[in-house]
Amino acid sequence: MKNRGVYLGLALAAILLVFGVWVLSFFGSTLTIKRVAMDSEAAAKRVAVPAAQALFNPPRPEDAPESIRAEVMLGYKIMTETSKYAGEYVSKDSKLSCSSCHFEGGRSMESFSLVGVGATYPRYRDRNEYTVDLGIRIQGCFDRSMNGTPPPLDGQIIQSLLVYLQWISKDIPIYAKLPWAIPESMDNPHKPDAANGEKVYKDVCARCHGPNGEGTDIAPPVWGDDSYNDGAGMHRVRTLSIFAWRFMPKNAPSLTQEEALDVAGYIHEQPRPKFVPTHPDKIERLIPLTEGK
Ligand code: HEC
Ligand code: HEC
Incomplete structure (x- = not known):
């Protein structure tokens, strides 16, 4: 009957083992849950999550290669001091700049960032019912967000902005999904009061x-x-x-x-200027683009 002692010992050891594993996995999983919860909270509140950080690395305008540096610098100035550098197209004493909403010339993740737009346009837009390229998209922000008039696509202003935005999109893969992209809404059913x-x-x-x-x-x-x-x-x-x-x-x-x-x-609900279309931002659609939508 001395085998019985051995069996009992083995059974006890097995029970302890199972219990130990259970305890470990319990604490392990609560720890993970806590960490995930914190990550998604951080992600929701501020966009600077580690996954985004890896892609988000806009170069400084002054580091642009010599061949494009002057144009990148001009584009950056148009973004940050719009009424000074594109005064003909916005009100001369406008206190708004592109950077008022796209902080630091769109290079900040703590605002509606424009890092990556060089890689994610041309793109279909419902508002225009057409595929718009980045030049047309920028014209829209002059027209509406700046309450100005759109500079011509082939002029210095749009061209410099394009070179600048392309530069700060360096190393972003074409049509990458950007974690910091401007989202549609907060997905919160609260009715504004x-x-x-x-x-x-x-x-x-x-x-x-x-x-x-x-x-x-x-x-x-x-x-x-x-x-x-x-x-x-x-x-x-x-x-x-x-x-x-x-x-x-x-x-x-x-x-x-x-x-x-x-x-x-x-x-x-407060008063503001009315949008008056100054150029046809609906382009005639020759081939319907409904497929794949
Ligand atoms: C009053 C705030 C505001 C100002 C000023 C402003 N924008 Fe915007 N911009 C937005 C908003 C909001 C969006 C995205 C929402 C939308 O679809 O309309 C946007 C979108 C864009 C996009 C497309 C981004 C994307 O991810 O698709 C570009 C490019 C852009 N703006 C450039 C500019 C430029 C250049 C200027 C200055 C000439 C400017 N914006 C001024 C608010 C602003
Ligand atoms: C500490 C000062 C400060 C406070 C407080 C503040 N903002 Fe701003 N806000 C700014 C600055 C500065 C900018 C422009 C950023 C830039 O030019 O770099 C801005 C930009 C904006 C813009 C985009 C540009 C524009 O003027 O249309 C909106 C919209 C805005 N703020 C709304 C709000 C709302 C809503 C609140 C209150 C919940 C608020 N802000 C509180 C400093 C502030």
Whole structure:
């Protein structure tokens, strides 16, 4: 009967082993769950996730090769000081620049970044019902976001912007999926409450954007005559809310998604210029492009 002791010992050892593995896997999995939760939170709030970091590496304008450097530098200046370098096409004393929404000439991930656009255009756009190239896309931002008029496609301004945007898209694979691409919406069913939005605006935004949305020395206007017009992407509540939630206040975003939707709803109701089409941005469609959509 001494075998019985051995069997008992073996059984006990087996039970301990199974229990040990279970305990380990339990803690292991809660640890992973916690880490994943933190990652996706970080990813949702600020776009700077490790996966994005690996692709996101825009070179500095001044490091462009000599053959394109002058044009890259000019494109960068047009982005950051638009009324100075493209004054004919926007209001001369406009406080808005491309960089007001695409910070640091589109090189910052903490805004609607333009890194990679050189590799992801031409592209089909529902608004235009046609495939648009990057030049036409930029014209749209002059027309609507800057409330200006579009510079000609073959002129110095668009051409320099194209060279610049191409340069900051260096090493991004053609038609890569960009983790920092401008998303459609926050996917939050909350209905914007403009009355609460007014409160959020006064408490959080007014100190930089002015009590009447008119802008200050610190930040550009968010409504009124000098703001983007009602044809701009930022005029959509879903676009403005995601911008406000992710990036505002600048460098220290603090809103909840609901507050962001509310403040976007409030700003959406304020007066701003009307979009007047100055060029046909619907191109005649010769062959229907419905397949594969
Ligand atoms: C008031 C904010 C604002 C300003 C100013 C602005 N943009 Fe934009 N831009 C947006 C928004 C919002 C989108 C994307 C939403 C959309 O589809 O309309 C966008 C999209 C773009 C895109 C396409 C990006 C992509 O991933 O498809 C390009 C290129 C661009 N802008 C360039 C410019 C240039 C160049 C200027 C200056 C002449 C400019 N933008 C000024 C808000 C702005
Ligand atoms: C600490 C100052 C500060 C605060 C507070 C702030 N912003 Fe901004 N905001 C900026 C600056 C600066 C820019 C332009 C960035 C640049 O030029 O680099 C900007 C840009 C913007 C833009 C795009 C450009 C434009 O003017 O249309 C919008 C929209 C915007 N902010 C909305 C908001 C909202 C909504 C709030 C409140 C939730 C807010 N901001 C709070 C500083 C601020």
